[in-house]
Amino acid sequence: MAVCDKTIPWRIWAFTFLLTGAVGQTVNYPRPVCGVETSTVTLPCTFTPLRSFIQSEREVLLEIVRVRWCKNHLICQGNTPSVYDSNSETNDPRYQYLGDKKGNCTLQIRDLRPEDSATFRFRMEADHTEGHFTGQSGVTVTVVDETEMRIISSSGESVMREGQTVTLHCTANCTFHQLEVTWFRDDHALPASGPAFQLGPLTAGDSGNYTCGLKNNLKKRSLTYTLHVGEKGEDVTLARTVGVVLGVLVVLCALILVFFMVRRTRAQRAVGGRKCPDNICSNNPQPAEEGRDHQQETSEVEEDISYASVQFKHKNQARPVEEAADVVIYSSVASRG
Template identity: 65%
Template sequence: MAVWDKKVPWGFLLMLTGAVGQSVNYPAPVCAVTGSTVTLLCTFTPLRFVGQDGREVSTEIIRVVWCQNHQICQGSTPSVFDSSSGNNNPRYKYLGDKKGNCTLQITDVQKEDEATLRIRIEADDSRAHFTGQPGVNVTVSDGTRMEIKSSRGDGELRRGENVTLYCTALCTFHQLNVTWFRDGHALSESGPALQLGPLTAGDSGNYTCGLKVNVSSLSLPYSLQVEEEGSNSGSVDPLLIARLVFFTLHSVLIVIVASVIIKRTCLQGSSSKC
């Protein structure tokens, strides 16, 4: 009885993860913004051979299944992708293969996608079936307001320079599809990075960005001002003013010191010499 008790958890573990040598490499936990696209990079190592009649026989992967919040993903377990099914969730795209790449992409992420995702690999020999553990955790942030950051900081930019504006969020995102605006007018760019340059005065304005499918994500305005060439021609350089003031004070001081010295010399000598 004691021997049977020890074998139960070990047998269950084998059922979950497969035989020794089989493995799945999942990405770190992912946080996605509602409406964004997430790519879960994934690789797996299947059982290449099984023993049969005292010899090794190669195996072939015939089915790949991704499911949510299920330890085994076996049988009739609801799945988000099944390579043997023609009725998969259209927002879940399998970018992998049946050799070793199990990458999964989720487009237009929704709150319902928040789950622990696991993949099951099935071969032409049931002894090579296995479900990869522990899976990848996906959390979804709803109503996140985007934020614009500049590659050049918040300083004023000059004509002819280049700058990149980034549409970001506190939550990690991938392949973000955004809408950019300048002074309320939509721009043609749709990626998370807006490259501007060589800059002209026409690039000045208040920039905002947000997810195309989530209006509430629109960022606060980011003010970008481009300084035109020659715009300082009618103004006075503060540094130049400081230098002029210093030079004037220095000259006045020299005159005062010289006057004092001359006066003392006159007092010490005869009045006819002064």
Template identity: 60%
Template sequence: MAVWDKKVPWGFLLMLTGAVGVGVNYPAPVCAVTGSTVTLLCTFTPLRSVGQDGREVSTEIIRVVWCRNHLICQGSTPSVFDSSSGNNNPRYKYLGDKKGNCTLQITDVQKEDEATFRFRIEADDSRGHFTGQPGVSVTVSDVQMQIKSSRGDGELRRGETVTLYCTALCTFHQLEVTWYRDGHALSESGPALQLGPLTAGDSGKYTCGLKTSSSSLSLPYSLQVEEGSNSGSVDPLLIVRLVLFTLCSVLIVIVASVIIRRTGLQESSSRELIDATVQPPDSDEGL
């Protein structure tokens, strides 16, 4: 904000900015990454009518303006967007209207965008003119991106899935990044890179950075996919259990066979002994 702005009496500001009851709702201070896109969500309440000749006459908004680092945004003040101008900077896109939405989008954020932005409306009656205070503060940071994984640093196996996130310490909106694996650009452009089902070909060193800023390239993130997969691997403990179960089953069968065989032999021996002790009747006793 210019030094002279701080010395402007607030009573004078109210006269310039419009009647009491109108206003602008700005977002909280925004931190943007150089080269990214940031959207300043904004709404406003205009003066709906003014008194004229003893009656209320509706007002119509005829001009909306966004300016940077200026307290009033009035007259010929340099602006980043002016609805009455056909020569606006294409980096600044007005997504609002003249009814209540004053959202401004800044693409390819530059260091010069580190400023306080204010919104002004002008009506067909000068009493409906006003500039919203205090504005929204934008901080621009030229930081290095970093990669975070949805799986942490755990081991990855073939057939599993993982998501890599390209993030920054600063908040950002509609981030367009370029992903690289071993220095080769990938087709994905969003802040989240989904990989899976994983194969050995997904192994490598991943980096990401803003498309519009080569200095934002992240440090390499190493991803290693093991050759074995969860579905194709055999649990050694399971093999041991199967072997032990098989041996126990065989042993039970053998023991049962031996017991049955011995029981049969004992019964056979008992029958022979009984038959040997029983004598047949003497045929001469009846005579």
């Protein structure tokens, strides 16, 4: 009975140790990585191997003897093609293993190509099959064309003032790592490298057209980013606001002027289209002034009658004089109202 008491705890401990060791085998990958074609990306990676296992009620220590990286393969074992194999002497030099056999499995991919858009997985192999393990989740790499590169300003503005500081970021349509670039201003190379380029304190000489390109492929560059640096003390925002306000006022003034011109033209056309004297066509004729001399009124009436007669005879010379007199009398009566 005493022997059983000693054996059972040992077996329980051995089972627990084995279970813990198996569960403890892990591979930690980075988030999905995006890189620009012909650039270099690094895939940070760590792993936890199985240190030992229990065989015939005794602990057997394990040692990692081989590490591999495969592309688009779930297990990465046997004769599966590898992009890197620690046991191979013919590895593609574009794939550099920066890790070890202890816990670092970092892989660097140089001169990215479209075929590198894939899922990469790491596998560890020990001196016993119990220690073999593949991290099946893997890390996804996306390769984009360098023509998708662009420059983004930390300030969000392309107009700055002297004395300010700004950082230009050379980026693409996704997040990438370790982009090796060269910066240019007005097609002249600048003494700067890396995806971020800090400028400041700014001077007028920093104004220009900026581009960025990969160090190993300078033929293709990003879209142009134009930076303008104004003189110190110049309130660029206020200047832009004043310019906008003035522009709006000019447009309003032009619209008002056009409106009045159109209105005046219409009024002139309306007056020119009238076919009778104002004292006849008017709906509201002005009354004669009180106290006006009767003799003066008679002369004015006679002048109106004569005018009307002339106008009438000019237009209708063939009609009898009696009819003209009747029309004249009617016109005179209408004018005196």
